[in-house]
Amino acid sequence: MVTLIDSHQTIATSTRLTLQTEEIAQGTMAIRCLDWDRDRFDIEFELQNGTTYNSFLICGDQVALVDTSHLKFEALYLKCLNQLTAGKTIDYLIVNHTEPDHSGLIGHLLEISPEIKIIGSKVAIQFLQNQIHRPFAYQMVKSGDCLDLGQGHLLQFLSAPNLHWPDTILTYDSGPQILYTCDVFGMHYCDDSLYDEMPQLLEADFQYYYDCLMRPNARSVLGALKRIDKLTIDLVATGHGPLLLHQHQEWIERYRTWSEAQSKAAPYVAIFYADDYGSSDRIARAIAQGLHKTGTAVELIDLGEADPHDVRELADAAAALVIGMPPQTEHNILLPTLNTILAATHNKQAVGLFETGGGQDEPIFPLRNRFAELGLTEAFPPILIKTAPSAVIDQQCEEAGTDLGQWLEKNRRQRRDKPLDSSLDQALGRISSGLYILTARKGEATSAMLASWVIQTSFQPLGLAVAIAKDRAIESLLHGEDCFVLNILEEGNYQPLMKHFLKRFPPGADRFAGITTYDANNGSPILADALAYLECRVLTRLDAGDHWIINCSTNVGRVAHPDGVTAVHHRKAGNHY
């Protein structure tokens, strides 16, 4: 039930969602939404100690709110905000990061106060424009931009892309010397302590969170730390868990130690692009997404902002480079940066190029020839964007990124592969299965894949599971609530379909060309030559190492030939399908 206490306030509901507010500096309130029982994040990230969603209200002459909260806190949060502002208008909403657990209430807030100006990175604002179906005032900020709220609250913004989303910024209030970091330095840990009073209780959750969200982008973490190092910090106000007061410098140093070790150990791909030009940033992010699926680390570098020394270092040490062509102008200020990249590369690297669709790109083919002369391997054919950005172009770019990641992984694996113990290997190979083609459509994007690791998992409700390698093209179409069709192949009639879908498709290729299909109720293609099909919906995904176990429900199915028998796949060894 709802109770209100002054100064150190707690508002609670019976469902173990509670809300805590406390002044953390002059004119600055922390609003912490405590979600005691949450046991899962991003459907595959298990939590032991619940979590919190932290938001902050800064009152100078003008008022700014830093991030909001999860939708489940709608009533508690909005009521509390109303009390705290006591009739004052909120002038700015600073969005450090747009994931729904921090941005879930922005729409509600705009309904109450439509005049609020939203401050965020370009990526964040674009994301919100697609997310919130109403116009809003906004300001896109880059590293170094400032906002003076008055009464000593001078805010400075630092871009921190890829920690762990591309949209991330950090906000520093130089008055009370508070750094607002949203996901960065956070942890999923829910208790009443506002600060990190008992660090030894928090260590495991702090590291688990880093490992899950930050480690894949260790070089970006080091880039952000360079910017943070220039600040004098008294408090790190994170978006999850306790605020870091008592040993904030030690927590920051842990990120540095882990990220340095990780960036030395893991090869990475440097993606150079011109953030402000054409759809360069969107293409760069789609390629990065494809690389992430293969577990490859990525550095996204904005050609317009990067320091030449950093460009040289990053281009030299990268396992591969991807370059989005910058605009061609009479005095192209980005040409020296391209020359720095050319001078730093060497013939052990791979390179991929894309046009940005900006209209007057630097020509791609002379640069491609220069890299060929230098002996670099071409990672994927040049991506030439002629139309407006779309889901189909995103898919093409993501698949190009995955191809590049798989090429890098293949080179690494050749160096380190050890044969499996042969008797274990042979025993595992005695697990047999059916043969299936998964087909999926999500918006304009379609995909298909031959699969054998499929089992029924439940009678009531009807459920099944499919194991999908993390770097499969179709993986992107199999997230929570997505739909697909499981086509069951027929003994004596499966070879043509199997042969077709096992082809190596170039990025963005239509996998259904030459195949007869019709649409299922859920929109995915049904293969006319399959024995039977089931319409499925993704419920949850479980991390099983190099595969996702996709747990699904099914509600529609048909058999084409009642006497037909399912094709069976017998193997000899457990180290392949």
Ligand SMILES: Cc1cc2nc3c(=O)[nH]c(=O)nc-3n(C[C@H](O)[C@H](O)[C@H](O)COP(=O)(O)O)c2cc1C
């Ligand atoms: C007999 C057989 C069964 C397979 N079963 C699976 C499977 O269950 N899960 C999976 O991720 N890949 C499976 N594969 C691999 C994919 O079908 C194939 O490599 C994939 O389509 C190529 O990757 P892409 O679609 O990402 O380009 C299987 C391959 C064969 C030959």
